[in-house]
Amino acid sequence: xxxxxxxxxxxxxxxxxxxxxxxxxxxxxxxxxxxxxxxxxxxxxxxxxxxxxxxxxxxxxxxxxxxxxxxxxxxxxxxxxxxxxxxxxxxxxxxxxxxxxxxxxxxxxxxxxxxxxxxxxxxxxxxxxxxxxxxxxxxxxxxxxxxxxxxxxxxxxxxxxxxxxxxxxxxxxxxxxxxxxxxxxxxxxxxxxxxxxxxxxxxxxxxxxxxxxxxxxxxxxxxxxxxxxxxxxxxxxxxxxxxxxxxxxxxxxxxxxxxxxxxxxxxxxxxxxxxxxxxxxxxxxxxxxxxxxxxxxxxxxxxxxxxxxxxxxxxxxxxxxxxxxxxxxxxxxxxxxxxxxxxxxxxxxxxx
Numbered sequence: 248x249x250x251x252x253x254x255x256x257x258x259x260x261x262x263x264x265x266x267x268x269x270x271x272x273x274x275x276x277x278x279x280x281x282x283x284x285x286x287x288x289x290x291x292x293x294x295x296x297x298x299x300x301x302x303x304x305x306x307x308x309x310x311x312x313x314x315x316x317x318x319x320x321x322x323x324x325x326x327x328x329x330x331x332x333x334x335x336x337x338x339x340x341x342x343x344x345x346x347x348x349x350x351x352x353x354x355x356x357x358x359x360x361x362x363x364x365x366x367x368x369x370x371x372x373x374x375x376x377x378x379x380x381x382x383x384x385x386x387x388x389x390x391x392x393x394x395x396x397x398x399x400x401x402x403x404x405x406x407x408x409x410x411x412x413x414x415x416x417x418x419x420x421x422x423x424x425x426x427x428x429x430x431x432x433x434x435x436x437x438x439x440x441x442x443x444x445x446x447x448x449x450x451x452x453x454x455x456x457x458x459x460x461x462x463x464x465x466x467x468x469x470x471x472x473x474x475x476x477x478x479x480x481x482x483x484x485x486x487x488x489x490x491x492x493x494x495x496x497x498x499x500x501x502x503x504x505x506x507x508x509x510x511x512x513x514x515x516x517x518x519x520x521x522x523x524x525x526x527x528x529x530x531x532x533x534x535x536x537x538x539x540x541x542x543x544x545x546x547x548x549x550x551x552x553x554x555x556x557x558x559x560x561x562x563x564x565x566x567x568x569x570x571x572x573x574x575x576x577x578x579x580x581x582x583x584x585x586x587x588x589x590x591x592x593x594x595x596x597x598x599x
Contacts, residue, residue, distance in 0.1 A: 250386060253424040253457045254417075256410035258303050259310070261375065264317070266310045270297045271411055275452035286315035286334045293341040293348070296443065300412020301486045301522055302381050305347030309374035311338045312355040316370050324362030324370065344495060344536045344563050345486040346524045351377055381414035384519045384577035385421045392422030392482070392517050392575045393431055400426065400479045401434035403469055406497035407449040408484035408517070418484040418517040420450065422575065427459050435461040436478065438469060440497060442542040442560065466499050470506035481507045485518040492568030492584030493530035498561055504570040515573040516566075523576070523593050528586075530565030538562045 260267040266283040272295070273279045281297055283289045289311035292298050298307045315334040321327035328335075339352050355373055362369045396402070402423060409420030416424060426432035435454065440446035447463055454461045464472065472478050481503050487495040494500070494516050507514045527533060540558030544550060574581040581588050 249428060250389075250416060250424070253428050253459060254410055254415055256453050256456055257415055258298060258300075258411045259306055259378070259414070261310060261371075266307065266314065268292050268298050268307065269411070271299060271449060272297055274411075274448055283311075284314065285318065286311040286331070286338055289314060290338050290341040293338075299445070300407060301345040301347040301484070302385075302413040302418065302519060303411070304342055304345050305351035305521060306374070306378050306381060306414055308338050308341075308348045309351045309355050309377045312352060312359070313371050313374050316359060317367060321366070322364060324359040324366035327366060327370075328356060328359045342536065343534060347486075347519075347521045350521045378414045381519060381521075382416060385413055385416040385418060387577045388418060388517050388519070388575050389416060389421035389425030391580055392419075392515060392573070393425040393429055395513075395515065395573055395575075395580065396422075396426055396431045397479060398431055399433040400431055401436070401477055402426070402432055402480045402482050403436040403438065403464075403472065403478045403503065404450065404482050405438045405446065405466075405469075405500055405503055406440045406484065407445040407453070409450060409453045411449050411453055412484065418519065419482045419515070420453070420484075422482055422515065422517050423454075424457070424459070434477075435459065436464055436469075436472065437461050438464055438466045438499065438503070440499065441466055442538075445497070466502075469503050470509075473506050473510035473512050478507075478510075478512050480513045480515055482515045482517060485516050485522050486563060487527070487533055488516070488518060488523050488574070489527045489529050489532065490525045490589055491529045491586040492571060492574065492581075492589055494566045494568070494571065495530060495533050495535070495563045496566060498564050501564040501566045501570075504566045508570055513572045514566075514570055515575060516571050517575045520576050520578055520593070523589075525589070525593055525595060530567065533563075533565065535564070536562045 409417035
């Protein structure tokens with residue numbers, strides 16, 4: 248497959264000893280880059296959703312470790328790690344639900360601990376490795392997922408899981424890109440994804456940048472589309488996947504999955520191995536991040552509608568494993584995931 252023809256967007260670039268972040272809050276109207284020279288600036292970019300998407304958050308976190316470490320004088324990686332421990336803890340807490348951030352920071356911690364006098368070059372290479380590994384994983388997941396689709400498939404995706412959310416190509420959107428490239432996908436629907444509109448602002452914009460036509464729908468239209476027989480598969484990403492196969496993803500994913508089950512539509516979850524959390528038994532063990540109520544009551548700084556007595560704004564929901572037909576990772580595909588299959592495929596936490 249010629250991946251380059253369907254993948255031109257990059258959200259994170261390491262340039263001249265700083266991390267350049269494409270500010271996704273400004274899209275699609277402006278392409279503005281934030282220059283992050285400190286780990287605290289990276290943490291803030293993650294927290295305010297300037298960078299978002301579980302793999303991209305992890306990559307940003309890795310470069311945040313580089314920035315924190317490069318700011319100190321130390322003879323070894325272990326010495327540097329002791330000096331920046333509090334900064335790394337702040338990085339990990341910038342978005343608590345997405346496991347990739349914690350995974351990336353912990354991987355960087357472990358590597359830094361064992362580095363000698365050349366730790367500065369080594370820790371930068373480690374972050375770049377995380378970025379390049381993610382892109383390679385996305386290419387493989389794209390191929391694997393596309394092979395599961397029928398010819399002429401009509402697919403629905405939720406939130407943004409493409410190049411903007413990863414090192415490039417995307418997870419769920421990578422499957423769609425691969426399906427477009429090999430001619431298996433005939434129609435793409437993208438839900439708007441309230442309240443941050445990642446579907447209408449980001450997914451639609453990203454696909455059009457690569458010449459891929461897509462149809463925008465309101466979140467609540469998905470069940471009607473399926474009822475009309477217009478969707479063959481729902482393809483989504485994940486921010487965390489538990490040991491029993493439960494999936495935490497953008498709020499609204501569970502509703503799409505329930506509608507799909509009711510209408511015989513396949514549900515595919517696409518995520519790298521770094522999203523697998525074998526230490527969490529089920530979705531009940533995941534702390535769901537709550538966002539400010541103004542994300543629902545305001546758009547572009549302007550208040551909309553009547554004042555609400557209170558606002559409930561969870562940013563993720565849990566889709567039970569029983570609703571999922573395919574779990575696609577770079578390691579392979581699990582059909583109808585459950586605890587036994589997850590353990591056989593990924594092993595216990597201690598072996599990861």
